[in-house]
Amino acid sequence: MKTKSLIYYSLISSIFLFSLVSIWKILVTLQGVELKNFNFVIIITLGIAISLLNLIIGEKLNYLIKSTLFALIFTFVDGYIVQAMPIWYNIGIFAILIFFSLKINKYNQKYLASEHSSQIVVFDFLTLFGIVLFSFVILFPFYMMLITSFKTQAALLINPLDFSINFNQDFKELFKSYFVIFDTYNFGRYILISTFVSVGTVIVTLIFAIPAAYAVARLNFFGKNFLSTSILIIYMFPAIVLVIPLYTVFSQLGLRNSVGGLLIVYTATTLPVAIYMLQGYFRSIPKELEEAAIMDKLNWFGIIIKIILPLSIPAISSVALYVFMIAWNEFLFSLMFLDNPNSFTLSRAIQYLSGDAETPRQYLMAGSVVVTIPVLLIFVYFEKYLVSGLTAGSVKG
Amino acid sequence: MSDILSKIEKRTAYILILPAVFLVFSIILFPIFANVWISFKEVGLKDIRIPEPRAKKIVKSIKDNPDQLKVIYKLRNSSLILEIRDVKFQDKLPKNVKPINLDERCRVKSNKIYCEFGNWEAKYRENFQILLKSSDGKQLNKKELKTIKPKLTGKSDNILLNTNFTLKNFKKVFFQNEFFDLLSTTFYYTFFGTIGSIIFGILTAQLVNQKFFGRTFMRSVLLFPYVGPVVALAYTWELLLDPYSGTLNNLLINFQVIQEPLNLLGQKYLTINFFGFDLKLRLALTTVIIFEIWRYFPLAFLFILARLQAVPKELYEAAEVDGAGPLQKFINITLPQITAVISILFMIRFIWNFNKFEDIFLLTGGASGTRTLPINVYEQGFTISDIGMGSAVSIVIVALLLIFMFVYFKLIGKRADEN
Structure with missing residues (x-):
């Protein structure tokens, strides 16, 4: 066994343990439990002790017994330090320790003696650490968004760290913020507008993009190469540059505050990437099919409808989902073009809501939940399609 | 034969692409050129409304004379700054109605009144009257008269269409707009945001790319910040x-990491004492950059993961046989495999971050040292109203x-040639 590996192993594993315990402590604090200290020194010491004990005991004990033993020791010591905690806190600590002990079980004296073991140990724990940390950092704001929408302004002012939800209150009280935003702030209407704009954008974009993509993929015409390269360059052009001229022109044409105007802009901004994605897919469809179709005296329209479309359902759905997501999340143009609350999209409505300093934060968060949930659901459900869309069209800001 | 075919092919191709090209041209390319045009003009937000001649019609009965009606048109020029030329007026009369003592600017032709009012200067107002008399002795119908709306037309200068150009705007941009401050903020934001998101993407x-329980779930979760709506996430x-009431500050104070709450989005500088040196950190800008990284590293992640999954396993196996450790494998195999992706990512992210508007706008509104160029576009155009x-x-x-693109392609192009 190398000393270097030993030091790395014990240190990094105890730091990992510390971070797990700390995240648990943060989550516990957010339930309104008073907990003031991470006890860095004690937990690191305990972690080092456990990791060394693990090496000493090795395989003399069954790994389950060993893990339980470690977990019990740690839980008792920790329980003695923090004291007067609800029992579920200790259960959580116990579970974390079981997980940790099972993870360090694979390291033994022989393992640490092997070549590169110190590096491997560091990489192993960094991976674990990364998984825990990244999940926490990413999910935490979403978690806060959801929980805040169930709290009341008064409760949050009394104890800003108490995010426990009282499930004993009746349904109407619990979902009060949601009732308020739908009744008082008209969110039902905004959902409809957002849905209409997004779905409309998807449909119009596809109607424009499919024929164009087919032409770029299959037909020979003057300026084809120029067109296919300029598609991407156009896509890189920033929206903020378009805002002022579009605003002036739309004002003069009376297209501001109209959902139709928004739809046109969204379609134009998503068209280049839709064409780019679709033409790539169309190229992969074997040409023989179309040649046979020409023999059958089908015209181009027929070819697209009867041959290309049925074969490219996956590509079309990924474009559709991607475009839907962009349109649903879009904010800049809706900020510029809409200033009449009757034609707000969801994003714009939430921004409008926040402009009033009096608006309680739980309403704002309830609105945020309402606008976030559809995209996340769609994303999780259709992840396979969306990921390929994202990778192909991922130049979008 | 093939000639005809290729002709048909060409024609079909143009028909197929034309709608898309037209739309993209009018909504994306035209504005870019229009921008150049507008930037050489002195135009304010109020100037872009086209002046319109307007008339409000009021019908009044005359006390002692039930056969007659008085119609008052409140005429005005909607613009406060521009004149309207050749204003023409037109209103329809019911069949049994005749005007008397008609204004000399007007004439009647087949139940319609036509008037020519000439030029209206800015803010022009006039109360224009017509007396109407029934031609067949029947009672005049007030309601019917009211429902007919007069039509007005006129010509006006559109400030956007005239050819008065000036360099004033550009002078202001470079000399009165704290331009270098803006530029450096934009650069910090863009550069660190890009580098940060790429580093976290690689990690x-x-x-x-390793196997562990819950890997697909992890992959979805990592993409959440990127697919979530920016408004919700920023708030x-x-x-x-x-x-004061934020969770982060309260947590940090609770666990005694800091003594005083930090105004992470509202404080321009934070002075950190570092071994006796006072370091000034742009606090709000750093926070905004962290948000930026948090939101956009998933994109880098997605790109790099796709590339990593395409790296042949044999490379790693061979390296293992040669006795390479994880670090060496990462530096000697993984990194060279992903440099191409990283260089594309760098360019894409750099361009997009350079133009990022929503994130900063929603978080700080450009205050406390986070004013970047795109924020300035909005401020100049819509807050100060100077289009x-x-x-x-x-x-x-x-x-x-x-x-940037030119230099970047030159550099990258050269390196690609050398390789």
Whole structure:
């Protein structure tokens, strides 16, 4: 066994343990439990002790017994330090320790003696650490968004760290913020507008993009190469540059505050990437099919409808989902073009809501939940399609 | 025969692409050129409304004379700054009605009144009257008269269409707009945001490229910040970071990491004592950059992961046989495999971050040292209401981007040649 590996192993594993315990402590604090200290020194010491004990005991004990033993020791010591905690806190600590002990079980004296073991140990724990940390950092704001929408302004002012939800209150009280935003702030209407704009954008974009993509993929015409390269360059052009001229022109044409105007802009901004994605897919469809179709005296329209479309359902759905997501999340143009609350999209409505300093934060968060949930659901459900869309069209800001 | 076919092919191709090209041209390319045009003009937000001649019609009965009616048109020029030329007026009369003592600017032709009012200067107002008399002795119908709306037309200068150009806007952009401050803020934001998101992208891609329980779930979770709506995420962060009631500050104070709450989004500088040196950190800008990284590293993650999954396993196996450790494998195999992706990512992210507007706008509104060029476009155009100035700033953005792309392609192109 190398000393270097030993030091790395014990240190990094105890730091990992510390971070797990700390995240648990943060989550516990957010339930309104008073907990003031991470006890860095004690937990690191305990972690080092456990990791060394693990090496000493090795395989003399069954790994389950060993893990339980470690977990019990740690839980008792920790329980003695923090004291007067609800029992579920200790259960959580116990579970974390079981997980940790099972993870360090694979390291033994022989393992640490092997070549590169110190590096491997560091990489192993960094991976674990990364998984825990990244999940926490990413999910935490979403978690806060959801929980805040169930709290009341008064409760949050009394104890800003108490995010426990009282499930004993009746349904109407619990979902009060949601009732308020739908009744008082008209969110039902905004959902409809957002849905209409997004779905409309998807449909119009596809109607424009499919024929164009087919032409770029299959037909020979003057300026084809120029067109296919300029598609991407156009896509890189920033929206903020378009805002002022579009605003002036739309004002003069009376297209501001109209959902139709928004739809046109969204379609134009998503068209280049839709064409780019679709033409790539169309190229992969074997040409023989179309040649046979020409023999059958089908015209181009027929070819697209009867041959290309049925074969490219996956590509079309990924474009559709991607475009839907962009349109649903879009904010800049809706900020510029809409200033009449009757034609707000969801994003714009939430921004409008926040402009009033009096608006309680739980309403704002309830609105945020309402606008976030559809995209996340769609994303999780259709992840396979969306990921390929994202990778192909991922130049979008 | 083939000639005819290729002709048909060409024609079909043009028919197929024309709608898309037309739309993209009018909504994306035309505005870019229009921007150049506007940036050389002095135009304010109020100037872009086209002046219109307007008339409000009021019908009044005359006390002692039931056969007659008085119609008052309140005429005005809607614009406060521009005149309208050749105003023409037209109103329809019911069949049994005749005007008496008609104004000399007007004439009647087949139940319609036509008037020519000439030129109206800005803010012009006039109460124009017509007396109407029944021609067949029947009672005049007030309601019917009211429902007919007069039509007015006129010509006016559209300030956007005349050919008065000036360089004033650009002078202001470079000399009165704290231009270099803006530029350096934009650069910090863009550069560190890009580098940060790429670094975290590499880390997470490396992470997910290994096998562990819950890997697909992890991959979805990592993409959440990127697919979530920016409005919702920005406001959530704002609440999290609030100095008094925000969760982060309260947690940090609770666990005694800091003594005083930090105004992470509202404080321009934070002085940190570092071994006796006072370091000034741009606090709000750093926070905004962290948000930026948090939101956009998933994209880098996705790109790099796709590339990593395409790296042949044999490379790693061979390296293992040669006795390479994880670090060496990462440096000697993984990194060279992903440099191409990283260089593309760098360019894409750099361009997009350079133009990022929503995130900063929603988090700080450009206050406390986070004013970047895109924020300035909005401020100039819509807060200060100087459309011409806003356009000039956006032209500067486009010019800088073009320079960046040019230099970047030169450098990358050279390196690609050498390899």
